[in-house]
Amino acid sequence: MSLKYAKKSRVIIFAILAAIKACNVVFVAYMIQIMLNVASSGSHDYWHLIRLALLTAVGQLGFMTSNFIYETVKMGIIRDVNVTFKKANLTYLVDQGASDIKNGLSLMTNDLKQIETNRVNAQLDMILQGLTFVGSLAFAFYSSWQMTIVFIVAMIAPAFVQIITSPIITRKSNIWANTNAVYTQNVSDSLNGAQSAKLYNVRSNIVTRAVGAAQRMETALRNMSLTQAWSLELIYSAAELFCFIVPCTIGGILMMQGQLKVGTLVMMVDLAMNFITPVVTLFNEFNQVKSTVPMWQKTVKALNYHAQYKKAKIGEFSGMEIKGLTYVTHHDHKKIFEDVSLTVKPGEKVLLMAPSGWGKTTLLKLILGLKKPKTGQILLNGNEVTGNWEAAHNYYSYVNQKPFMFDDTLRFNITLGRQVTDEKLKEVIHEAGLEELVAEQGLDRNIGEDGNGLSGGQIQRVEIARALLSGRPILLADEATSALDPSLSLAIHETLLKNPKIAVIEVAHKISPEEKAMFNKIVHLDKRTIETNMN
The missing domain is CATH 3.40.50.300 (P-loop containing nucleotide triphosphate hydrolases)
Incomplete structure (x- = not known):
């Protein structure tokens, strides 16, 4: 996991702030339940509703303040981890001193940016979404264990879609990583060989060569991104069908039978969305992480590499x-x-x-x-x-x-x-x-x-x-x-x-x-x- 290269204290603070952020969902759902139950009770105590609304607003301001700190800590972790990765990769590449620099250039530019976006950021989001899911699930189980079990069973469908699409995304990302390295080298060649191209009037040939590599790279990126998008769409569709429509139908039947109050049903529907969103996001973030596997393997090699420098000057030289x-x-x-x-x-x-x-x-x-x-x-x-x-x-x-x-x-x-x-x-x-x-x-x-x-x-x-x-x-x-x-x-x-x-x-x-x-x-x-x- 890439987050092990961040400061432990920062990650702990982030997890605490993520837990507070996750509680925001439960807080809103709970306040909705209370307000709707009051509104549907036949009471005309308007001030009670206003007090509940004010309490909700104050609570949201508190969560907003916490979320500002959450984002600051998150960005700090991303910065620190990125610097660690860049230093490790540069140390490894400089120490190896390879004459073919295209893979190194690709790694230090495009690949590390992919790792930042699709791995470090994704893993931080997975912590938040995991906590959101656990918090929502616990509160839902407390409110209606029957409906919670229905939701849990329904989650098998999007998980099955994830299992099928994950290896396809990994394969597509391997292809993209290779074509991106070739493209980087072509751009480097074009810029370094510009004077020769101008001298012999072959600028269009050099540009065509680089553009061809760009097209192959962009096609590979398109295929990888399209596979991720299709996978996400399938996961969302399965989640909406099995995690929302079916459970809500069952919940409606239970309300008709008098086993659920209207406030509890609306709260469960709201929590259902907070089941779906974290689960779908977790699967999507997992796909994002899988898409970085080829780049991450290079970085792991660099992170595990220990350069040894003997700086001591030679004393007397005898021959x-x-x-x-x-x-x-x-x-x-x-x-x-x-x-x-x-x-x-x-x-x-x-x-x-x-x-x-x-x-x-x-x-x-x-x-x-x-x-x-x-x-x-x-x-x-x-x-x-x-x-x-x-x-x-x-x-x-x-x-x-x-x-x-x-x-x-x-x-x-x-x-x-x-x-x-x-x-x-x-x-x-x-x-x-x-x-x-x-x-x-x-x-x-x-x-x-x-x-x-x-x-x-x-x-x-x-x-x-x-x-x-x-x-x-x-x-x-x-x-x-x-x-x-x-x-x-x-x-x-x-x-x-x-x-x-x-x-x-x-x-x-x-x-x-x-x-x-x-x-x-x-x-x-x-x-x-x-x-x-x-x-």
């Missing part, structure tokens, strides 16, 4: 050794490379060169512990960390060809939200060559989506600043400057390679002689040769 790495793909068992060996000393600058497609990026992933080799070992400080992300990744910072920039301030993009002193931040800004940018724009200016307020070279320097701020002993660079012009590439390399505090392992397939001269060691992976620079 890295790679012994005979061979990597074979899992899906098609293709050998990418074999018997790769390498040593890296503290502060050493190593360039790994090979043609495009050799597997340089795969080698970096093995070093990071993201992949596991078929054979071979990776040792850090003499300890084996082969295929062990948790043990390995805290040794490394990473700079790639196109670093990701957050739509936030320059300060956030450098620190990534970490708490650092002004002195330390100033130091890494200087070492990364960002002093001019900071002087011009400041640290608290938003750099825009994907860093569109920065040049390519500035983005690379922000990534370098992140790496330096981490204080990790090895920096991995994956084709870090291949998209930059030669002069800018040289400037970036001067920033990276003249820092004695870190070892650098860079992979590249093309680099200038001036840049090569800055490395201590150049490894030609495809030729299995090593050049050593005496600098």
